[in-house]
Amino acid sequence: MPIDPLAQAWLDEVAATGNPPTHLSTPEALRASRVTPPAGPDVHKTADMAVAGPDGPVPVRLYWPSEDPGLPILVWYHGGGWVTGTLDHADATARRLCSLGQCIVISVDYRLAPEHPYPAGRDDAYAAVVWAFQNAKRFGGDSERIAVGGDSAGGTLAAVVAQMVRDRAGIPLKFQLLVYPVTDAAMDTASHRDATNEFGLNRDAMAWYWDRYAPEGVDRADPYVSPLKQENLEGLPPAYVITAECDPLRDEGNAYADALRAAGVPVESECFAGQVHAFFVNAHRFPEGMRAVETATTLLRKAFAPA
Numbered sequence: 001m002p003i004d005p006l007a008q009a010w011l012d013e014v015a016a017t018g019n020p021p022t023h024l025s026t027p028e029a030l031r032a033s034r035v036t037p038p039a040g041p042d043v044h045k046t047a048d049m050a051v052a053g054p055d056g057p058v059p060v061r062l063y064w065p066s067e068d069p070g071l072p073i074l075v076w077y078h079g080g081g082w083v084t085g086t087l088d089h090a091d092a093t094a095r096r097l098c099s100l101g102q103c104i105v106i107s108v109d110y111r112l113a114p115e116h117p118y119p120a121g122r123d124d125a126y127a128a129v130v131w132a133f134q135n136a137k138r139f140g141g142d143s144e145r146i147a148v149g150g151d152s153a154g155g156t157l158a159a160v161v162a163q164m165v166r167d168r169a170g171i172p173l174k175f176q177l178l179v180y181p182v183t184d185a186a187m188d189t190a191s192h193r194d195a196t197n198e199f200g201l202n203r204d205a206m207a208w209y210w211d212r213y214a215p216e217g218v219d220r221a222d223p224y225v226s227p228l229k230q231e232n233l234e235g236l237p238p239a240y241v242i243t244a245e246c247d248p249l250r251d252e253g254n255a256y257a258d259a260l261r262a263a264g265v266p267v268e269s270e271c272f273a274g275q276v277h278a279f280f281v282n283a284h285r286f287p288e289g290m291r292a293v294e295t296a297t298t299l300l301r302k303a304f305a306p307a
Contacts, residue, residue, distance in 0.1 A: 004274035022205035040095030072145035072304035079152030081209035100297035147175035155181025185220035189251035233263035
């Protein structure tokens, strides 16, 4: 599987920093090493606020594409292995999704592991959707047109929240945007076995992330931890599942798309050839990343359109 030369150049730049591999690092060092992407497109306005969470306020950042009333809403969860990531790191992606998707984006700063292991981040993610549904009119949104989405660990949270909403809240989600999601803690797929340091993210790094997010005592086979373990996927919202060819998460993301289809859920999916993990949120570097964003927002607008 040849890597896109632009992706290889990016990996070479990351390697040149001299930072230790993830599994030999610490959460603090890993967070300090993360680079904030360049600014995304202008949007009509933004606002930082907090929503009511299960254990206190959850910071969020809202993005509006216009002053129009009754705008659709995308609740977005950033990636970072449940250990890293901030509203600032997710800002450029949220701006692209808002501008191209013509929807309000609610970017969620859920609690991170290992200080706050499972289920803290999951519970914050779920609380944000409930808040969006209950308060949509107050911030100019449409409670009948809500979607969830996220990349990597955030894609896991989006998939899990879609299941939780179906099981607990009955909120009529319109769509789920799952960008190279983590769906199974087993890490036993061919793409995990074949992943090497040459592809950036690898099995050692994923094992490190899992140990911090779902440490000993957490049932990793619980579908709210590993959404692919869910036996009943019927009734979930339509999905667009993005995977990258040179990514250890490729096979489990594709497997989740297949499982959703088998349950009768409308699914569109694409495995982007030659791409590595994080190509979507680095769309400023990769044309294929921007194409993925454009496809995702086209499908979002379609899902939000009146019947």
